[in-house]
Amino acid sequence: MKTYPKEDIKIGWESEKCIHAAFCAKGLPKVFKPRDRPWIQAENATKQEIIDQVAKCPSGALSIIH
Template identity: 60%
Template structure:
């Protein structure tokens, strides 16, 4: 299933549109991050990593999930 990725350097939010039931929990919980009228509609830089993790855990459909980013070594 296709997922759109929104990284912030620590985590990546994965959004699977086919699973999304448009309950609006994301927008009501973190409106500074989720704006369905904007492109991109998820702006991960507008919240802390912990705020994003806590919000994604409330997604009723599982359309939003978290992937931890692996730091690169130089």
Template identity: 55%
Template sequence: MDPKNLTKEYSNGEVTIVWKSGLCEHAAECVRHNPEVFKPREKPWIHAENSTTEKIIETVKKCPSGALTFYLNS
């Protein structure tokens, strides 16, 4: 497993955040727009349960590198 090219998923039950480490440019837009969820100093660094689905989707859409995507859980 290459730590520079990981794909991880984090869910709040309604939406799942997909993070691809190899694409991340560390622009920190996620941290700026939703610091309750995106906590880069913690492991795991994404806490999807700390926000609403709507705010998570809005934040993920601001990711300039495409490292963050999402899908709705059925």
């Protein structure tokens, strides 16, 4: 699992679970940018916006770690 920090949380990403449904990139494109490195740019949204979007991940590849 790769992690990306945001304030007092981390965004977790498990590539092997990802089904590339693109809910993250379509829902919050200023943070989730599959063509960029790093592809998760947490500084571009509020913590709550990120938490809300991660909750919509259909595969569970994205998670919030407290």
